[in-house]
Amino acid sequence: MEQDIIKGLGPLGGIYTALQAIPTEYGFFVACDMPFLSPACLPEVERLIRNRQYQTIRFFDRVSVRYVDEYEVRKLDPSLRSFLNINRPEDLARISHG
Template identity: 30%
Template sequence: MGEFSAVILNGGKSSRISVKNKGLLEIGGMTILERILAVLDPLFEDILVISNSPGEIDYFKGRCRIFKDEVKGLGPIGGIYTGLKKMKNQAGFFVACDMPFLNAELIRDLLKSSEGFDAVCPRCREMIEPLHAVYSKKCIGAIEALIKKKGSIRVRDLLAMVRTRYIDVDTEKIHLVFFNINTREDYERALLLEKDFLNMEK
């Protein structure tokens, strides 16, 4: 899908899991970043990683472009902002670096649903996943307006300001695809869930 870019958000302090970079945790013999790239490579020609510590992932440069956050201290919204400014296309799929079980079919569905919208975000009942979503460059102005207000900025604040389409997904897909790793317990669970993921992909 050459009209879209892909952006991996590799920021965050990973303080709750006591590692420097969650994307470098291994599951199934690969780092999470490698797992994400394996899904994104066939779908996108332009892949970016936005990282607070780009030096740690220099060896991925042959597979993606790596940038540091342009504005520090904003959390995920800062990574989205940098990705939007650096990506080659007008819209892109953005994903957090701690989601090891991506599904290419769902990503395609989100991209196909993006025409006429500034953002496309998956939703399951009352839960949304804004760090597995599509954003267009039209969001840049809204983010800059949020930055000027100062204080804490949530990605939900951005979604409320732009034309956002919510795509309802079933609970089976959300069980693994949106699973993210915040704690040591999450990581240990992910190691066990790897078998379920392999069965789902067959």
Template identity: 30%
Template sequence: MNADVFKTAVILAGGKSSRMGFDKQFLRINEVRIMEKLIHELSKEFEDIIIVTNKPEEYKASENGIRIISDEIKEIGPLSGIYGGLKESKSKYVYFIACDMPNINLNYIKYIKKVLTNSKANACVAKREGKFEPFNAFYSIDILPKVEKLISLNRRSIAGLIDIIEPIFIEENVLKKYDYSFDMFMNLNSKEDLEVYIDKQL
């Protein structure tokens, strides 16, 4: 597989942010917006970056390949963002991360690319403590019909999607080689999470 197979990365920014108390897609730390940090890091590995947002009017597409799209199907959670990202992808495999996941691990991303290059799998997802991590993961555009089917049945769970696409799972012992503390899966869901993250930056 050539690099074009992994050209697109998607940042999901459509959540309600109810636990945080404000919209996480506009979160700033030390005057740096987390979204800008994600874009900066992802641009080192991906030519095409898409932001799926419920507030597209708040963004201005830049000249460096950032595309802004809105959820085509409202009120069904992150499955809608996966649907939109896959539909707009310029590559076979699409990397997905959420806007409240501030820690990009480029070495891990490169590793997943190698895993998928040597397989015919339609996704690659991390698994730890018996649970999978739906983001910081790759999905193939080939699963788009299955995503559409789940949406038509009003089945919103990403767990339901994982069950029917048979991904490659990256197990905990491998994950620890790239990030022993699993910070690359950290979500800033609440103000307490934010405080923990800021403390780790000090």
């Protein structure tokens, strides 16, 4: 577990910190919309941070991404449970009980 290098930037700040920390060419992130990022993306992340453009979506236009079809995902996760979004304790309680 790493503390964000630059605090208060949301997901982009976390991705930046993780890419700085990993010793491999690729990283795997739990966020369902950005699973494979290479440290080669760091210059673009740094540029976005310098320009105060913290929305993760801005990152997609500047790097190579592969969109995964729902059919491909359902082969591994038929219920799409991997895409559940949990932000608050009540979200976790809701999915834990039904």
